[in-house]
Structure formats: C-alpha cells, structure tokens
Amino acid sequence: MRRHWLIAALVLGTGGVAQAQEAAPAPPPVAPQDVGQADPFEGFNRAMFAFNARVDEFALEPVARGYRAVTPKFFRTGVSNVLSNLTAPVTFANDVLQVEPTRAGTTLARFGINSTIGVVGLFDVASGMGLEKHSEDFGQTLGRWGVAPGPYIVLPLLGPSTLRDGSGRIVDGFLDPINYAEFDGDDAFRITRGVLTVVSAREAGIEAFESLFATSVDPYVSLRTTYLILRESAVQNGRTNVQDLPEFDEIPDEAGQEPSPAPAQPPPQGN
Amino acid sequence: MKLGRSRHRRPPSRRHRGTEVIDRLSRRAFAVAALASAASLAAPSAAFAEVSAAEYVSRQGNAALAALANRGVTPAARQAQFRALMLQLADMPSISAYVLGPNASRRLRADPALNAEWQAAFIDYCVAVYEDQLDQFRGNEMKVTRSTDRVPGRDVIVETQIIPRGQTRPMLVEWRLVKRGADWKVVDASLVIEDSRIWLAQRQRADFEATLGTRADVPALLALIRRQTATMRTRIAARSARG
Numbered sequence: 001m002r003r004h005w006l007i008a009a010l011v012l013g014t015g016g017v018a019q020a021q022e023a024a025p026a027p028p029p030v031a032p033q034d035v036g037q038a039d040p041f042e043g044f045n046r047a048m049f050a051f052n053a054r055v056d057e058f059a060l061e062p063v064a065r066g067y068r069a070v071t072p073k074f075f076r077t078g079v080s081n082v083l084s085n086l087t088a089p090v091t092f093a094n095d096v097l098q099v100e101p102t103r104a105g106t107t108l109a110r111f112g113i114n115s116t117i118g119v120v121g122l123f124d125v126a127s128g129m130g131l132e133k134h135s136e137d138f139g140q141t142l143g144r145w146g147v148a149p150g151p152y153i154v155l156p157l158l159g160p161s162t163l164r165d166g167s168g169r170i171v172d173g174f175l176d177p178i179n180y181a182e183f184d185g186d187d188a189f190r191i192t193r194g195v196l197t198v199v200s201a202r203e204a205g206i207e208a209f210e211s212l213f214a215t216s217v218d219p220y221v222s223l224r225t226t227y228l229i230l231r232e233s234a235v236q237n238g239r240t241n242v243q244d245l246p247e248f249d250e251i252p253d254e255a256g257q258e259p260s261p262a263p264a265q266p267p268p269q270g271n
Numbered sequence: 272m273k274l275g276r277s278r279h280r281r282p283p284s285r286r287h288r289g290t291e292v293i294d295r296l297s298r299r300a301f302a303v304a305a306l307a308s309a310a311s312l313a314a315p316s317a318a319f320a321e322v323s324a325a326e327y328v329s330r331q332g333n334a335a336l337a338a339l340a341n342r343g344v345t346p347a348a349r350q351a352q353f354r355a356l357m358l359q360l361a362d363m364p365s366i367s368a369y370v371l372g373p374n375a376s377r378r379l380r381a382d383p384a385l386n387a388e389w390q391a392a393f394i395d396y397c398v399a400v401y402e403d404q405l406d407q408f409r410g411n412e413m414k415v416t417r418s419t420d421r422v423p424g425r426d427v428i429v430e431t432q433i434i435p436r437g438q439t440r441p442m443l444v445e446w447r448l449v450k451r452g453a454d455w456k457v458v459d460a461s462l463v464i465e466d467s468r469i470w471l472a473q474r475q476r477a478d479f480e481a482t483l484g485t486r487a488d489v490p491a492l493l494a495l496i497r498r499q500t501a502t503m504r505t506r507i508a509a510r511s512a513r514g
Contacts, residue, residue, distance in 0.1 A: 217495040
C-alpha cells in the first residue's frame with residue numbers, strides 16, 4: 001500500500017519511475033476518471049495526513065536523502081530490483097485470482113529469469129526481453145471482482161488507502177511466502193526487507209514529494225484524488241476506452257477569451 | 272488524419288489510419304525544434320495548418336522541451352518562449368473552463384470579468400507548473416509511437432515516449448488533441464505509471480471541485496492558485512540560479 005502512496009505522489013510530479021509499457025490489448029469499457037467524493041472521514045484523514053507529513057519530514061526524508069548520498073545509483077537500482085522481485089509471488093497469486101493467465105505467465109517468467117540470470121533479482125533482465133513489470137495486490141483483485149473501494153482512509157505511517165485496499169493488504173500478507181518461510185535469520189530478513197522497501201521507495205520519490213507540496217493548492221486533496229484515480233485505473237490494468245473520455249466543449253464566453261500575448265490565429269490558408 | 276502542405280517545406284501528403292508507428296516524426300522533430308519554435312512564434316497557425324495531430328504534438332512538444340533546455344537566453348526570455356509555446360499547443364480557454372467543473376463554469380459565464388481574471392491566473396499557474404515539472408525532460412526528445420482516433424479528424428489520442436534526464440527507461444505520455452478550426456489543440460494529457468493511467472486535466476478538475484466545494488468559491492480558488500504560482504516561480508528561479 002505504501003507503494004501506492006508513493007506512486008500517487010510521483011504522478012503529481014510527473015514522476016521519474018513511470019515507464020513506458022506495451023498497450024493492453026482489447027480494452028474493456030471503463031468509466032471516465034471520476035472518483036467523486038468518498039471521504040466521509042476527512043477530518044480524521046487530514047489529521048493523519050499532517051501526522052504522516054511530520055514523520056516524513058523528521059525521519060523518513062532525512063534517511064532517504066542519506067541513503068541517496070552514501071550509495072551509488074546502480075546500487076539503489078539493484079536494491080529496488082531485488083525488492084520488486086520479492087513481490088512477484090503476491091503479484092502472481094493475484095494475477096491468477098483475477099483470471100489473467102497471460103499476465104500470470106509474465107510474472108512467473110520474470111521471477112524465474114530475474115532470480116537466476118538476474119542474480120537473485122539484482123538485474124531486471126526480463127524487462128530487456130520484453131517481459132514488462134506489473135504489480136497486483138488483493139485490493140485490485142477485489143476491485144476486479146466488483147467490490148467498491150469504500151471510504152478513503154489515511155492510515156498512520158502507511159498513507160492513503162481505502163477500506164477495500166486496506167483489507168486487501170491484510171490478505172496480501174497471507175499470500176506472501178516470505179512471511180511463512182523459516183530459515184536462519186528469517187525474522188531479521190523480513191525486518192530488513194520492510195525497512196529497505198520504505199527507504200528505497202521514499203528515496204525514489206524525493207523530488208515527487210517536493211512537487212506535491214510545491215504545485216498543489218491543497219496537497220491533501222491532490223494526493224487523495226491521485227490515489228483514487230490511480231487505484232481505479234490499476235484495477236482495470238490501465239486499460240481505457242477512449243470513447244469514454246469527457247467532451248471538451250466548454251468554450252468560455254467571448255469576453256473571457258485567452259488573455260495571453262499569443263498571436264491571433266489567421267484563417268486557414270490554401271495551398 | 273491527414274498530412275497536408277503549407278508554404279513551408281513539408282513532407283508529401285499521406286494518410287495515417289488507426290495505430291501506426293511514426294518514429295519518423297521524432298527523428299526529425301528534435302533537430303528542427305529550435306527552428307520550429309521560432310517559426311511558430313512568428314506565424315503559428317498558417318505554418319501548421321492541416322498537419323496531423325501526431326505531427327503537431329511532436330513538433331510543438333519537442334519545441335517546448337528545447338525551449339526549456341535553452342541556456343543561451345535569460346530566464347525571463349526562456350519563460351516567455353515556453354509560455355508562448357504552451358499557449359499555442361494547448362487549448363487553454365477550454366481547459367481553464369473544464370477544470371472548474373460545471374457549477375463554477377456556470378458562475379464564470381455570468382461574470383465575464385471574473386472569467387477573464389480566472390483564465391489569466393490559471394494560465395500563469397499552468398505555465399509555472401509545467402515549466403517546473405517538464406524540467407526533468409528538458410533537452411530530451413519526445414517520440415511519437417502511435418495515434419488513435421476518438422473521432423476521426425477531430426479528436427485524437429497521440430501516444431508518446433520520453434526519457435527523463437538521468438534515466439534509461441522511457442515514460443509514456445498520451446496527448447489528447449481536438450480540432451479547433453484548422454488547428455489541433457491539446458486538451459488533456461495522461462501518464463501511464465505501472466499499469467495505471469491518469470488524465471491530468473481530469474485530476475485537476477477533481478482537485479479543484481473538491482477545493483471549491485458546493486459554494487463554487489472561485490475567488491478563493493483564485494487566491495490559492497496565485498499563491499502556488501508564486502511558490503513555483505521561486506522554485507524555478509532558484510533552480511535557474513543553480514544552473
């Protein structure tokens with residue numbers, strides 16, 4: 001879920017982690033991106049948002065900047081790749097639950113290739129072979145099954161969520177084999193992974209978080225809107241139907257025309 | 272979509288259909304970006320009449336990125352050039368009305384003075400935000416990968432890829448263009464982030480509607496975006512000073 005908080009922030013800064021992907025085939029009909037108002041706990045949520053921002057300011061961000069300062073880029077990329085590779089079992093399980101055999105196959109192949117040729121996930125060899133990364137969680141699976149997101153909730157330390165996504169997070173914990181694995185130092189491994197996941201993601205979002213507060217008239221609203229839109233799009237695996245896009249025919253009155261210094265447009269010319 | 276001719280030297284006419292890869296455009300676009308930006312300021316509509324939406328967004332988008340990368344002019348001149356290109360590329364009157372939502376738009380239509388004030392402030396805000404945010408791409412080339420007709424010849428989605436500075440993997444950006452008279456104009460753009468897509472004007476509208484509330488208090492929103500514009504200008508100036 002924390003990943004989605006960060007992704008939501010990243011989009012506000014036209015984020016650096018966004019990557020081009022192959023277009024999804026045969027998109028099903030999808031409603032326009034109207035998230036509406038689903039924030040009955042706004043008072044509580046704003047308080048949690050302020051709390052999280054304060055924790056970020058005094059703890060997370062300094063650690064993330066320190067991590068960036070003392071590690072080279074290739075090291076951070078490798079750590080990020082390993083952490084991403086470790087989420088493959090959860091993604092695979094949710095691909096299956098969503099009856100997406102092609103995507104499940106991609107996840108399985110990526111995991112096999114990156115865990116072996118990619119040296120336990122350090123190198124994302126699979127992307128270079130055309131097997132693009134995607135992520136799934138049980139919140140998205142519930143969405144595919146028709147469960148509505150429910151009220152928006154800002155969780156302490158974990159950030160934006162909804163009733164559906166928060167519940168899905170618990171199920172994902174059960175789907176993750178690392179939570180069951182027993183080996184020497186297994187607890188230390190799980191704690192290290194958790195800490196590194198937070199620090200790595202926060203480091204990747206340093207500029208985006210700055211942009212969130214610099215560009216938004218109300219960062220709380222912007223984060224909420226972006227989170228809800230991205231989550232609903234993720235439920236549809238990014239597929240969209242261009243016919244569902246809104247019309248742009250709200251032309252202002254003559255008196256309110258463009259006040260810019262742009263030159264007037266001459267009529268079309270013939271050839 | 273049609274590719275046509277103008278008085279300027281242009282490729283021969285041809286027709287695109289559906290989803291066609293047109294890397295050809297991007298290879299040339301960056302090379303002519305600086306020239307195109309100058310030409311567009313001088314005679315925009317006449318020069319670019321009857322071009323395809325894909326060609327238009329490639330040329331103008333790359334011209335805007337080239338303008339941001341131009342360190343041979345003063346920050347004020349760079350800002351002026353970027354602003355002019357943005358105003359030419361995007362249908363700002365339509366966008367500025369759309370992002371307010373129906374209630375506030377209705378109120379503005381009844382108050383031309385407030386409408387003009389809103390448009391001017393929103394344009395300042397948009398230019399500052401995009402000047403700041405697009406800095407991570409300045410100097411890089413935007414490649415058109417395909418276009419999809421929503422309404423043939425009138426409403427087109429153009430898909431592009433661009434690599435942020437310091438990264439190796441491209442970011443996918445889609446542009447929605449509509450025909451305004453003889454010209455194409457951008458009315459929205461979407462980012463694709465890990466299987467999720469977000470249309471920025473739609474997001475902005477959701478933000479503004481939430482901020483406006485049921486009272487559609489446009490003057491209050493005006494004050495907020497002016498404050499944010501000033502914040503953005505400070506950020507941009509600080510970055511320019513650092514080089």
